[in-house]
Amino acid sequence: xxRGRRVARARLSPRTHPxxxxxxxxxxxxxxxxxxxxxxxxxxxxxxxxxxxxxxxxQIVKTGDLNPHLFIWPSLVIYIQALIYKLNLLWxxxxxxxxxxxxLPDQNHIFALAPGLYLWGRTFSALVGAATxxxxxxxxxxxxxxxxxxxxxxxxxxxxxxxxxSHYLVTDVTVGACGLLALALAWRLARHPNPRAALLxxxxxxxxxxxxxxxxxxxxxxxxxxxxxxxxxxxxDPRPATSGRWLLVALGMAGAAAAxxxxxxxxxxxxxxxxxxxxxxxxxxxxxASNLGQIATAFGKHVDALWTTDTALLAAGGAxxxxxxxxxxxRRRRDPNLVRAAWLLLPFPLVYTLAMSRFTEVxxxxxxxxxxxxxxxxxxxxxxxxxxxxPRLPARARVAWAVPAVAAILALLVVAEPAxxxxxxxxxxxxxxxxxxxxxxxxxxLRAGHRAAVELHTLQTCAPPPWQxxxxxxxxxxxxxxxxxPIWYATHGYDYVLLVGQEIAYVGNPDKEGRRPPDQLxxxxxxxxxxxxxxxxxxxxxxxxxxxxxxxxxxxIVGVTPSGAHFGAVAELWGYDVAPxxxxxxAYDPSAGPPPVRAYRPGAAAGVTLYWRALPGAATTPGNxxxxxxxxxxxxxxxxxxxxQPISSGHLRPVRDWYANEFLVxxxxxxxxxxxxPGAYELTLALYDxxxxxxxxxxxxxxxxxxxxxxxxxxxxx
Numbered sequence: 001x002x003r004g005r006r007v008a009r010a011r012l013s014p015r016t017h018p019x020x021x022x023x024x025x026x027x028x029x030x031x032x033x034x035x036x037x038x039x040x041x042x043x044x045x046x047x048x049x050x051x052x053x054x055x056x057x058x059q060i061v062k063t064g065d066l067n068p069h070l071f072i073w074p075s076l077v078i079y080i081q082a083l084i085y086k087l088n089l090l091w092x093x094x095x096x097x098x099x100x101x102x103x104l105p106d107q108n109h110i111f112a113l114a115p116g117l118y119l120w121g122r123t124f125s126a127l128v129g130a131a132t133x134x135x136x137x138x139x140x141x142x143x144x145x146x147x148x149x150x151x152x153x154x155x156x157x158x159x160x161x162x163x164x165x166s167h168y169l170v171t172d173v174t175v176g177a178c179g180l181l182a183l184a185l186a187w188r189l190a191r192h193p194n195p196r197a198a199l200l201x202x203x204x205x206x207x208x209x210x211x212x213x214x215x216x217x218x219x220x221x222x223x224x225x226x227x228x229x230x231x232x233x234x235x236x237d238p239r240p241a242t243s244g245r246w247l248l249v250a251l252g253m254a255g256a257a258a259a260x261x262x263x264x265x266x267x268x269x270x271x272x273x274x275x276x277x278x279x280x281x282x283x284x285x286x287x288x289a290s291n292l293g294q295i296a297t298a299f300g301k302h303v304d305a306l307w308t309t310d311t312a313l314l315a316a317g318g319a320x321x322x323x324x325x326x327x328x329x330x331r332r333r334r335d336p337n338l339v340r341a342a343w344l345l346l347p348f349p350l351v352y353t354l355a356m357s358r359f360t361e362v363x364x365x366x367x368x369x370x371x372x373x374x375x376x377x378x379x380x381x382x383x384x385x386x387x388x389x390x391p392r393l394p395a396r397a398r399v400a401w402a403v404p405a406v407a408a409i410l411a412l413l414v415v416a417e418p419a420x421x422x423x424x425x426x427x428x429x430x431x432x433x434x435x436x437x438x439x440x441x442x443x444x445x446l447r448a449g450h451r452a453a454v455e456l457h458t459l460q461t462c463a464p465p466p467w468q469x470x471x472x473x474x475x476x477x478x479x480x481x482x483x484x485x486p487i488w489y490a491t492h493g494y495d496y497v498l499l500v501g502q503e504i505a506y507v508g509n510p511d512k513e514g515r516r517p518p519d520q521l522x523x524x525x526x527x528x529x530x531x532x533x534x535x536x537x538x539x540x541x542x543x544x545x546x547x548x549x550x551x552x553x554x555x556x557i558v559g560v561t562p563s564g565a566h567f568g569a570v571a572e573l574w575g576y577d578v579a580p581x582x583x584x585x586x587a588y589d590p591s592a593g594p595p596p597v598r599a600y601r602p603g604a605a606a607g608v609t610l611y612w613r614a615l616p617g618a619a620t621t622p623g624n625x626x627x628x629x630x631x632x633x634x635x636x637x638x639x640x641x642x643x644x645q646p647i648s649s650g651h652l653r654p655v656r657d658w659y660a661n662e663f664l665v666x667x668x669x670x671x672x673x674x675x676x677x678p679g680a681y682e683l684t685l686a687l688y689d690x691x692x693x694x695x696x697x698x699x700x701x702x703x704x705x706x707x708x709x710x711x712x713x714x715x716x717x718x
Contacts, residue, residue: 019141022150023134030133030157033422034126034166037429041542042115043460044435044508050169051109054117057082058108061089062101067267071278072285076210076264077171081121088120103466110508111457113467121169129166132177133157136372139184143341144380147407152379154411155317156371158418160425161310165365167429172365175215178208179369182218183344186225190340193229195249201225202253206260213282214366217352219257221344226250228340286359298357305364310371312418317374320381321346327384341380345373382410434533434542435460438498441531442547445496446471449613449661452547453481453489454498457508462651472651473664479512480505482520486527486550491591493557493611493665496530499546506543524548559590560611565709567687568696570621570655571646572613574663576711578683581607584669600716603674606631606683607667608711612646614662618655623689625655625696629668631681631714639681642670643690678718684708 045051056070060082068078085104092098097116105113112118136156140149156162165172182204189197201222208215230246262268268275289295306314328335328342349370356366386407393402432440435456442452453475454461461476462469481489481497482505489497500506504515527548534540560575567573579595581588584605588595600606608629627647631640645652647666658664686708688695697705 019146022146023137026137026150026153026157027130027134030130030153031126033157033163033426034129035123036426037431038122038126038167039115039119040122040167040429041433041436042118043112044433044457044542045108045110045112045118047168047170050118050121051107053078053081053169053171054085054108054112054121055106057085057121058104058106058117061085062104062106067271069274071267071275072282073171073212074210074261074265075267076207077174077212079264080124080174081169084120084124085117088116092116099466105467110510111459113459113463118169122167125169125173126166128177129162129173132162132173132180132372135177135180135184136375139180139187139372140376140379142184143187143337143376144383147386147404148376148379148383150379151382151407151411152372152375154415155313155375155378155418158415158422159310159313159371159375160418160421161306161313161364162368162371163422164425165368170365171212172368175208175212176368176371178204178211178215179218180372182208183221183348183372186222186344187341189222190225190228190344191337193232195252198226198229198249198253199256202256203260205253206257207264208369209257210261210264213279214352214356215369217355218348218369220351221348222253224343224347226253228343283359286361289358289360294360295354295357298360298362299353301362302353302357302364302367305362306367309364310418312414313371313374313378316378316382316414317349317371320378321349321374323381323384324377327380341376345377349373378414382414383407385410428541431541434535434540434545435500438531438533438545438547441533442474442496442498443471446474447659447661449663450495451493451663452496452498453477453492453494455481455500455505455507456498462649469651469653469657471662472648472653473662475649478507478509480507480516480520482516482524485520486523486548490551491558492589493551493663495549495551497524497527497548497550499524499548501535501543502546557591557611560609563709564701566615566699567709568621569615569617570625570687570696571615571618573685573709574611574613576611576685577607577609578711578714579607580714581605581669584671586669587667600672600714601718602672602676602678602716604672606640606670606672606714608642608670608683609665609667610647610685612664612666614655614658614660614664616660618658618660618662621655623655623694624691625687626690627668628684628686628688628695628708629670629711630684630686630708631670631672632684633679633681639676640670640672642668644668672716676716678716680713680715682713683711685711 040046052070056068056078060066060068068075070078089098089101089104093100098104108117133153133156137149137153140152162173182201185197185201185204189201205216205219205222208218230243233242233246289298324342325346328339332339352370353367386403389406390402439456439460442454445452451473456476458476458478461474462472475494481499486497503521505513507513527550529546530549531547533545535542535544537544559577561577562575563573565573577590579588579590580597580600581595582597582604586596586605586607588607590609595607597604610627626643626645629642630638632638645654646664647653647668648664649666653664686695695707698707698709699705
């Protein structure tokens with residue numbers, strides 16, 4: 001009775017098994033290695049596959065249509081990401097980042113207007129990658145013991161290939177996690193043969209295939225597990241009925257795999273035409289081999305790619321596989337579990353690589369699903385070596401912790417180099433990208449009153465509503481600035497040009513990127529360099545960014561009448577230009593030369609360009625400040641007008657959004673009525689509060705404040 005109470009108390013004890021602490025520590029370390037730098041270059045998007053998944057997931061969230069309309073991959077990862085985006089939308093709406101589903105952009109290529117989607121999606125990949133490392137420990141412990149599990153997990157934890165792709169919002173780490181799950185369930189089936197374990201293993205094959213089509217090959221170890229289970233049952237009960245039941249179990253496994261795949265990919269059936277086209281497109285994109293020579297070459301490329309990316313893992317995993325094979329053969333009668341483990345771990349990497357070598361297009365990321373097998377083989381071999389070496393140590397060193405100590409030394413020797421590479425990669429990913437660093441610096445220069453033309457992405461400087469437009473007057477054409485000579489930027493009043501890349505332009509527009517013509521680049525090489533933001537070539541991150549000065553004063557702007565008038569505490573009118581235009585829809589650049597027509601005529605337009613400088617108190621001055629350009633006749637009656645919020649480079653720019661010293665250049669074209677009588681008309685400018693009509697006083701040097709500023713007379717001719 002007393003013993004029963006002691007057992008009951010032990011079961012209720014709050015003490016946790018040491019393996020749980022070990023697993024938690026492994027998970028935390030693995031997550032740190034995979035989450036550090038997960039922001040990468042945001043809002044710039046570097047991986048070509050990420051935007052496809054994001055766009056598909058966003059459309060599901062915005063439309064409610066579960067058809068992903070993207071079938072080059074299965075739908076599981078897309079559905080998971082759509083759920084993540086829904087959570088991000090709810091969170092962002094609550095925090096004020098979004099105003100509803102319409103705030104999610106339809107296109108997320110090259111530059112992310114909603115970088116939180118990528119950040120949350122990549123964090124999911126990091127969590128899945130860390131969970132895979134922890135699962136590798138758990139499976140290694142179950143197969144070979146605690147030390148082997150720890151060693152296997154450490155090798156996968158520091159794998160440069162696995163760490164890199166855990167930073168990306170793609171399918172590869174997820175299919176690797178599903179593959180490890182299938183391997184664990186296959187181990188359970190091999191050790192404890194029963195229909196339930198078989199059905200779960202089959203379902204895991206379907207889940208793996210639902211993450212990525214090549215995940216189907218995980219059926220190899222699962223099929224081997226079924227054979228091992230059938231063999232054990234057949235030996236115990238050799239009647240034909242036993243084999244018949246296990247054939248039904250095999251059919252059930254196939255059915256479970258198909259059911260899970262179709263549940264997570266329903267549009268394989270519901271939209272068969274588009275799914276089949278997407279699937280065939282992906283098959284053809286991998287360029288199927290046409291002969292054995294191409295298969296052999298592709299196999300060699302796979303091995304070479306993994307050797308280049310993950311040398312230590314391939315070497316340690318290969319050596320560990322040989323040790324495991326020899327041990328399984330030698331101990332095949334004494335240790336059936338070791339034989340089962342060898343059957344599950346050893347064939348799959350080789351068979352899978354051969355199967356993927358049917359395609360001549362080789363990507364090392366496709367081998368991620370094989371990494372746990374190699375790591376587990378290494379874990380067994382290293383633990384076995386430690387068990388053999390420890391008893392041979394001098395008597396003084398043969399203590400209780402001799403085996404773990406030898407294992408730790410082996411682990412250190414193997415994982416030191418991949419750990420260094422992983423640290424360097426994470427450190428690189430955590431750096432601020434050169435374009436983002438340049439943009440952060442430039443915003444300070446803009447607030448100091450400078451102007452710039454840049455090769456940054458257009459959306460970084462000014463995005464359309466409902467997204468932010470922090471600097472509309474920055475010229476960001478998404479094209480090489482060197483297509484214009486430096487004098488062009490000087491005559492348009494730009495202090496700086498910001499070049500991304502030197503000989504080769506990186507402008508965020510694939511159609512415009514490429515080598516700069518030497519004759520266009522030469523005059524820029526003579527300009528003074530204000531700042532250099534280090535890129536990959538200078539041990540920084542991203543393309544090299546150079547800030548060059550083209551102008552020391554705004555006085556070189558061509559075609560401007562200086563003013564200097566102050567409108568209350570809101571704005572200084574730095575200058576203006578008035579010119580006749582054929583219609584109000586014509587865009588006219590005063591610095592480009594004479595206007596397209598020479599006279600103001602009824603039915604045409606008066607083109608007015610205003611150059612504003614924001615005063616320090618502009619944004620905090622209460623009022624809905626509106627620009628009023630009025631044309632009045634001799635009797636004071638308004639005959640034509642434009643009343644609109646301030647404009648900067650074609651964008652409405654409310655005063656409340658201005659920053660101190662912001663320079664705004666905007667065109668305000670005034671349509672002239674067709675019935676306007678020929679004669680002289682006065683053009684005036686005011687800045688008033690739209691709800692109240694109260695205008696700001698206009699102050700000019702040596703003059704009393706006035707309600708409006710006189711911009712001169714225009715003469716309308718027949």
